[in-house]
Amino acid sequence: MDEDAERYAVIAAALAGHAPIADAVGALRSVPAGGPYRGALAAGLIDRFVADEQSQLFGDREPLEALIAIGDDDPPAGPSWPRTRALGRSAALAMAALRYDLPNTADALEELDELAATITDGDRVGRIYLERARLSVSMYHAVIDGDDPFQSEAWQRFRKLADGGPPEAVALGEAIDISQALMNDPHTDLDARLERLREVAARLPDSAARSMIESTADQIRQVIGGNLDAIPSTGGGADALHMAASVIGPLSAEDASEEDLDRAVDRMRAALAASPDDSHQRIVHLTGLAVVLARRAEAINDIGDLPEAERLLVEAQGLLSGPQDRGWEIVHEGLSQVRQRMGVEQDSYLDAVVSLRTHVWRVLMQPDAAGAAAVAREAGDAAVSAARGCLRVHDVAGAVRALDAGRGLALYAATEMRSVPDLLRDAGRDDLAADWQRAIDADGPAPGLRRRVFGVLADIAPGGALFDPPEIDEIRDALSELDLDGLVYLVPSSDVWPGLAVTVPAEGELSYLGLPALKPADSPEVAAYLDAASRRDSAAVGRDGKRDLVVLDDDLTDRLDIVRDWAWRAAMGPIIDTVLPTWTHVPAHRVPRMALVPMGELALIPWQAACRAGGEPAIRSAAFSQAASARMLLRSAALPPVAPSRLGLIVADPETGTAAADLHGARDEASAIHDVLYRGARYLGRLPGDDGAVSPSGEGAPEQVRAWLTSTSRAAGTMLHLACHGVADPDGGSYLMLAGQRLAAEELVKLMTAVPERAVGLVVLAACSSGMAARDYDEAYSLGTAFLAGGARSVLSTQWTIPDSSTSLLMFMFHHHLMTGRLPVWEALHRAQLWMLDPDREVPESMPARLSAQLDDGDPADVTGWAGFLHGGR
Numbered sequence: 001m002d003e004d005a006e007r008y009a010v011i012a013a014a015l016a017g018h019a020p021i022a023d024a025v026g027a028l029r030s031v032p033a034g035g036p037y038r039g040a041l042a043a044g045l046i047d048r049f050v051a052d053e054q055s056q057l058f059g060d061r062e063p064l065e066a067l068i069a070i071g072d073d074d075p076p077a078g079p080s081w082p083r084t085r086a087l088g089r090s091a092a093l094a095m096a097a098l099r100y101d102l103p104n105t106a107d108a109l110e111e112l113d114e115l116a117a118t119i120t121d122g123d124r125v126g127r128i129y130l131e132r133a134r135l136s137v138s139m140y141h142a143v144i145d146g147d148d149p150f151q152s153e154a155w156q157r158f159r160k161l162a163d164g165g166p167p168e169a170v171a172l173g174e175a176i177d178i179s180q181a182l183m184n185d186p187h188t189d190l191d192a193r194l195e196r197l198r199e200v201a202a203r204l205p206d207s208a209a210r211s212m213i214e215s216t217a218d219q220i221r222q223v224i225g226g227n228l229d230a231i232p233s234t235g236g237g238a239d240a241l242h243m244a245a246s247v248i249g250p251l252s253a254e255d256a257s258e259e260d261l262d263r264a265v266d267r268m269r270a271a272l273a274a275s276p277d278d279s280h281q282r283i284v285h286l287t288g289l290a291v292v293l294a295r296r297a298e299a300i301n302d303i304g305d306l307p308e309a310e311r312l313l314v315e316a317q318g319l320l321s322g323p324q325d326r327g328w329e330i331v332h333e334g335l336s337q338v339r340q341r342m343g344v345e346q347d348s349y350l351d352a353v354v355s356l357r358t359h360v361w362r363v364l365m366q367p368d369a370a371g372a373a374a375v376a377r378e379a380g381d382a383a384v385s386a387a388r389g390c391l392r393v394h395d396v397a398g399a400v401r402a403l404d405a406g407r408g409l410a411l412y413a414a415t416e417m418r419s420v421p422d423l424l425r426d427a428g429r430d431d432l433a434a435d436w437q438r439a440i441d442a443d444g445p446a447p448g449l450r451r452r453v454f455g456v457l458a459d460i461a462p463g464g465a466l467f468d469p470p471e472i473d474e475i476r477d478a479l480s481e482l483d484l485d486g487l488v489y490l491v492p493s494s495d496v497w498p499g500l501a502v503t504v505p506a507e508g509e510l511s512y513l514g515l516p517a518l519k520p521a522d523s524p525e526v527a528a529y530l531d532a533a534s535r536r537d538s539a540a541v542g543r544d545g546k547r548d549l550v551v552l553d554d555d556l557t558d559r560l561d562i563v564r565d566w567a568w569r570a571a572m573g574p575i576i577d578t579v580l581p582t583w584t585h586v587p588a589h590r591v592p593r594m595a596l597v598p599m600g601e602l603a604l605i606p607w608q609a610a611c612r613a614g615g616e617p618a619i620r621s622a623a624f625s626q627a628a629s630a631r632m633l634l635r636s637a638a639l640p641p642v643a644p645s646r647l648g649l650i651v652a653d654p655e656t657g658t659a660a661a662d663l664h665g666a667r668d669e670a671s672a673i674h675d676v677l678y679r680g681a682r683y684l685g686r687l688p689g690d691d692g693a694v695s696p697s698g699e700g701a702p703e704q705v706r707a708w709l710t711s712t713s714r715a716a717g718t719m720l721h722l723a724c725h726g727v728a729d730p731d732g733g734s735y736l737m738l739a740g741q742r743l744a745a746e747e748l749v750k751l752m753t754a755v756p757e758r759a760v761g762l763v764v765l766a767a768c769s770s771g772m773a774a775r776d777y778d779e780a781y782s783l784g785t786a787f788l789a790g791g792a793r794s795v796l797s798t799q800w801t802i803p804d805s806s807t808s809l810l811m812f813m814f815h816h817h818l819m820t821g822r823l824p825v826w827e828a829l830h831r832a833q834l835w836m837l838d839p840d841r842e843v844p845e846s847m848p849a850r851l852s853a854q855l856d857d858g859d860p861a862d863v864t865g866w867a868g869f870l871h872g873g874r
Contacts (some may be wrong), residue, residue, distance in 0.1 A: 005264035007031060015044050021052070025063040039074035042067045042719060043081055046088040050129065061095040064088060083126060086115040090133035097140035101281055105141040106448045112137065189521075214367040261296040268292050283327045286316040287334060294338050309338045322458050323357035323467050324451070329382075331355075336389070352386040353398055355404040357467035363409040364416065364454050367444055372410035373781060379406040380600060388497055396471050396510035399628070401504050402471035403489045407597060410781050412787045414746070415635060417445075418753040420453060427460045472504060475630045478637035480508040483824065483874055484592065485586050487630060488579070490571055490607075493519035501575050504630075507585040513578060517570040520601060525562040532559070533604045533772075533800065560606065562862045564617070567610035572618045580622065593623040593826065595633060604772070606799055609867035617837070617867075623830045627870045628785045635789070636873040642761030642793050646678050646816060647717025649708045652685035654700030654724055654739035655692070662692070665854070666723035666766065669808035672848045673721065676812075677819045681717060682708075685724070685739070688850070699739040700724070709748070709790075710755045720759035723811070726767030726783055726798070734783045736767060745786035753788025760792040762818075762825060766811050770797040784872055794825040794873040805854045806865025810836055812851055814842055826871045838868035 007027040014024030024045055031038050046067045068088045075081050090112060096102040112134050119126040197214075204210040268289035275282040292314040293305040313335045320328055332355035339351065359379040366372040383406025392400035417440060424433035436453055439445040445453070457466050470478075473485060486505040493499040499518025503511045520526045574760075586592045596607055608624040611617045618624075627633045652670030653663040667688045674683050685700035687693045696706050708716055725737035735742040752758065762782075770783040784797025796814070814833050817828035835841050839861070843852050860866070 011041050015048055020089055021045055021049050022063045025066050029066065033073055035665065039071050039076040042070040043076045043084045046071065046084050048089050050087045051868050063838060065090050067168065082118040087126060087129050090115055090273065092131050094136035096132040097136045100381045102137065102140055105137060105852065106451065108137050201309045204588050232789045258300055261292065261299055264292045265296060280327065282321050283316045286312045287330055287704065289467050290334055290338065294341065297341065303341060306338055306342050310342065312336065313338065322453065323361040324458065329355045329358040349386065349389040349393060349395060349398055352389050353402045353405065356383060356386060356402065359406065360409060360467040363413045365450050370671065376409040379409055382406060384599060385492055385785045387491065391512055396502065396512055399512065400472065400504055400510065401469055403502060403599065404630045408632055411628055411785055415753065415789045416555055424453065427456065428748045429456060432456060440670065453490065470634050472510065472631050474634060475504050476506055476632045481637040484595050484625065485583050485592045487595045487597065487627065487633065488575065490596060490602050492600055492602055501571060501579065503579055505583055508582065511579065513574060515571050515574060523566050525559065526566045529559045529563050530601050530604050563605065564609050564611040564863065565613060567605050567607055568612050568618065572607055572610035574613060576621050591622050595625045595627045597627050598631060606867045609863050619830065619833055625824060625826055627872065632785065632788060636793065639791060639793055641874060642718050642759045645718045646680045647682040647715065648678060648719030650674050650678065650681050650683050650721045651700045652723050654685045656725060656737050660725045660737055665805045665808045668850050669766065669811050670721065670723045672812050672851050673815045676846050677815050678719065681719065701739040702741045702743045705738060705743060706751055709751050709760065710758060712758055718759055720760065720765045721766065723766045726765060726770040728769040728854065729783065736783065745781060745783050748786040749790045756791065761794065763792045763795045764811065765795065765797045766807055768798055772799060784870065788873050792873065797831060797870050797872065798868045799870060800868050802868045803865055805857055806860055806862065808851055809860055810866055810869065812847055816846065825874065829869060829871050833866045836860045
């Protein structure tokens, strides 16, 4: 057989599925340009490659790219080449993504859009192939750039297209999704996920796809069980993922032998030697080898491997482009752990703090507050872990930095969005500033624009300023500006670590205090209260005349008495007795004043009501404000003060139909403060009385509140009082119930940040749960913090379902002290709360009789009536 015949025989065998495609590519390459059927054979081999799932997952993409180049040089006759080429290129991009070897995901996604234009709407199979490639690129994009919502969107697109289509397409998509989840979190529901993979495979006829899925499930099980021989030793395939998985077995197996660990080290060394320079795949392999070396050092109690592990991680650190790399957290956490074992503890905990920057990047990439909160969910736990590490070496400043790095990231992202154009213009990037502003004014910045913009800002921001919380001196300056004496982070106990109070005083030394009793789960009554507070059952509509859709239970006062006692013993007593005496800078004319940043579910505890057994509540010894984070505290301090004004907007019990109960006390409250203290304010909603008459000024609809928040007219005033229903729903988010519609917390931030020149001095949310985050307490995204993030100088909000009548008394006294006594907002609230507690309280002559009469209807000193209000901001 002559050479030409031999070449064509190899190609024919590959086309028939009897020979490797790589051999056929070699044979076709030796056919001279313009040779017989050269382009058509290349197209046929591309079709063969695209249909072969095994080649795409475990083969090399170079032969595929060579075939595309041959087809481009000698385009085959007929109309099918554009489609074939499009499918070939999409497969090549998918393979590059699976191998962590895709230089630019934005370019890849743009090319996929161009390739899709060559596939007709009626070509369902072709469109499935294109969307499958998009899914692979999107998964890679989520891993590298942190854009989880984009991956979810791509998955939904693929499933919608593949549903009812070829079973191989549906099954392969499900298999990719399950496998990705296993690689990201290999120990969670492992058996269930692997069983799901087998179910997916069982739906298919005997085929390469079925064999591939079954073998993948088997390999993953063996790898996680520690069987390294189950991993293919190919130079292609999904090597980066397989090598990462090969680390999992030795690390997770408690009884891993020294021989197992030696083999894991050898395998990772081989992978590292084969990986290209300056690539994400190399970062994975460098980190993997370092982690295995550290595990071996731990297992054999010999630190000899640790210097090499440190060098590997430092090299990986040098390949990172910034916190936008998913490897950022893994590399820095690895450095932290290795350096701890080596005894370099101070630097080790700084590495752990720096690792937290990646959470900020991921949050900045999200299109909405819900997505931001979802990806920031891990930040709180990571921040607490890093803070505890810092305190082990008595680095209190590092602990403060770590704790704040995990707080309020969704709020931070929401406020940063509006400052971006100015930052870009300052950097000389007017082009990007214009693009960003157009996107903000429309539907929001697309993922590609977000990456470009924040990538630029990350490069120009000095020392990680975009990602890091404020420095201690900046926090002190903000405390002084806001007349606060200190900032106190409260960290709950864990099964291993005691709770903590970490304090930044306005003057003096930073400090921390161990609080071993600060563990709500150890008190059944406190745990039950927290469970009730976090469960918001909307079936309890309008019960007991409360200002909410939700009532915690009928025994709230009794539960709160138990919680108050626990709160004193667990935290507030030690802080007041031990920490406050060290604040020698507190002015003599007032009690000490602190801003609390409670971590996790501690945000649900009424710390201001904590009470010494048989004694006075904490509010007698200190005044309290609450802050989402030091970042947000600095934002409040940076805004110029707004003088109190008798002009503003008051909204009283707007009509909600059958959605919620009427609030007669809210009408009395709103009418009283309007008639006595804010005669120039506009009154919306319903008037006092049983007939439900609507104010001539308006019904209190969302559009009326929106118009006031964005008005720059001086006649609009600076005070907003909302006496209405508020909801903090874990599923629906936080929102106000106004006439006919809801007004969500996320919209409030967008509305107000769009008009930075609007000066809102005070927002009073006399609405239930307005100070509580609907989900993810460390995110602190509530109605109250939304107004602060939007630029309101001071906000009063609530922690629970406030009673209608006593709330009316407290609110009148607050506004009385504010406008008649000309006290600062925080002090006006403090005085009003002390008035509620005082059995010898004096009733101002200006209080209308319909309000003062409520003093005889109940006990104003009941904790549910006075302790639920929080102050934030100025």
